[in-house]
Amino acid sequence: MIIAIDGPAAAGKGTLARRLAAALGLPYLDTGLLYRAVARRVLDAGRNPADPQAAAEAARSLTQADLARGDLRGGAADKAASQVASIPAVRTALLEYQRKFGTENGAVLDGRDIGTIIFPNADVKLFVTASLDARALRRHHELSARGQGLTLHEVRAELAARDAADANRKAAPLIAAADATLFDTTEMSAEAAFTAALALVRAKNDV
Numbered sequence: 287m288i289i290a291i292d293g294p295a296a297a298g299k300g301t302l303a304r305r306l307a308a309a310l311g312l313p314y315l316d317t318g319l320l321y322r323a324v325a326r327r328v329l330d331a332g333r334n335p336a337d338p339q340a341a342a343e344a345a346r347s348l349t350q351a352d353l354a355r356g357d358l359r360g361g362a363a364d365k366a367a368s369q370v371a372s373i374p375a376v377r378t379a380l381l382e383y384q385r386k387f388g389t390e391n392g393a394v395l396d397g398r399d400i401g402t403i404i405f406p407n408a409d410v411k412l413f414v415t416a417s418l419d420a421r422a423l424r425r426h427h428e429l430s431a432r433g434q435g436l437t438l439h440e441v442r443a444e445l446a447a448r449d450a451a452d453a454n455r456k457a458a459p460l461i462a463a464a465d466a467t468l469f470d471t472t473e474m475s476a477e478a479a480f481t482a483a484l485a486l487v488r489a490k491n492d493v
Contacts, residue, residue, distance in 0.1 A: 287310070287312065287392045287409045287410070287487075287491055288388050288389075288392060288393060288395070288405050288407075288408040288409050288410075289303075289306060289307075289310075289312070289393070289394040289395070289408065289409065289410045289411075289412070289487060290395060290400035290401035290404070290405050290408035290410070290411045290412070290463070290466075291303045291306075291394065291395065291396040291397075291400065291401075291411075291412045291413075291414060292396070292397060292398055292399065292400050292401050292402070292411075292412070292413050292414070292460070292462065292463070292466065293396075293398075293412075293413055293414035293415050293460075293469075294398075294415060294416075294421065294445075294448075294449050294452065294460060295364070295421065295425070295445055295448055295449075296416070296421035296422070296424045296425040296428075296445060297414045297415050297416045297421055297471060298414055298416065298424070298471045298474075298476060298479060299396045299412075299414040300316055300318075300396055301476050301480075302396075302412075302414060302469075302476070302479050302480055302483055303316070303394045303395070303396035304394075305476075305480045305484075306394050306480070306483060306484060306487065307393070307394040309480075309484055310394070310484075310487065312391070312392050312393055312394050313387065313390075313391055313392070313393045313394070314393065314394050314395075315384065315387050315388070315393055315394075315395045315396075316396055316397075317380075317384055317395055317396065317397035317398075317400065317404070318367065318396070318397055318398075319353050319358055320348065320353070320380050320383065320384070321367040321368075321370055321371045321376070321380070322358040322359065322363050322364075322366075322367040323348055323352035323353050323355065323358060324341060324344045324345045324348060324352075324367075324370045324376060324380070325341075325344075325363060325366035325367040325369065325370045326352070326355060326357060326358060326363060326366070327344035327347070327348070327352060328340050328341055328344045328366065328370065329362070329363075329366055331344070335365075335366035335367075335369040335370050336369045336370075336373075338373045338375055338376075341369075341370040341373045341375070341376045342373065342375035342376055342379060344370070344376075345370070345375070345376040345379035345380055346379045348379075348380070348383075360429075360432075360434065361434070361436070361444065364444065364448065365444075365448075368448050368451045368452065369451075371398070371452075371455070371457075372451065372455040372456070372457055373457065374456070374457040377399075377403075377457050377458055381403075381404065384397075384400075384404045385404060385405070388404070388405055398452055398458070398460045399458035399460070401413070401462075401463035401465075401466050402458065402461060402463045403458045406463070409490065409491055410467075410486065410487050410490055410491070411463050411465055411466035411467065412466060412467050412469050412483060412486075413462035413463070413466040413467070413468050413469065414469045414471060414479070415468070415469070415470055415471070416470060416471045416472040417472045418442065418445060418446060418449070419442070420471075420472045421445055422438060422441050422442035422445050423438065425441050425445060426438045426441045429441065467486060469482070469483065
C-alpha cells in the first residue's frame with residue numbers, strides 16, 4: 287500500500303504520517319529530509335543552494351548517512367531546502383530514490399509532491415493543511431523547545447515566504463492532487479487527525 291501525504295510546513299503531516307506508518311506496519315519516508323540533506327551538503331561545500339549545478343551534484347551524491355544528520359532542521363536548513371527543491375534537476379535526481387523506497391514494501395511518504403508527481407496512483411492521498419497562524423504557533427513552540435529564539439512574528443514570516451516559494455516554483459509546485467482528501471488540522475488535535483486518517487485508510491483499503 288502506498289499512502290501519499292502532502293501539505294505545507296507545520297501542518298502536522300509528518301506526525302500523522304509517522305503514526306499511520308506505525309499503525310499499518312509500513313515503512314515511512316519524510317521526503318523533505320532528502321531536500322534538507324541535499325541543502326546541507328551544498329552549504330557544507332560553501333556553495334549556494336540556489337545554484338542548479340551545485341544542488342544537482344549534491345542530490346546525485348546523496349547517501350543514507352546524509353539523512354541521519356542532526357542538523358537538517360532549523361532556519362538555515364529550511365530556507366536552503368526550499369531553494370534546492372525548486373531546481374528541476376534536484377527533483378529528478380531524487381525521484382527514483384523515493385519511488386524505489388515506496389514500491390519495495392509499500393510505504394507512507396510525506397512531502398509536497400507525493401500524490402501529484404512521485405506516486406500519482408497512490409492508494410490513499412491526503413492533503414494536510416492548516417491556517418498560517420496555527421502553523422506558525424506550532425512551529426514556534428517546536429523551535430522554542432529546541433532553544434531557538436525566533437519570535438512568533440519571525441516564524442510566521444518564514445512560513446509565509448516558504449509557502450509562496452513552494453506554491454510558485456515551476457518544478458512540482460505545492461498543490462493538492464485532484465483526488466486527495468483534504469485534512470484541515472487548524473482545529474484538530476494530532477490524535478483526532480490520526481483517528482480520522484486511519485479510518486479513511488481502512489475504509490479505502492479494507493485493512
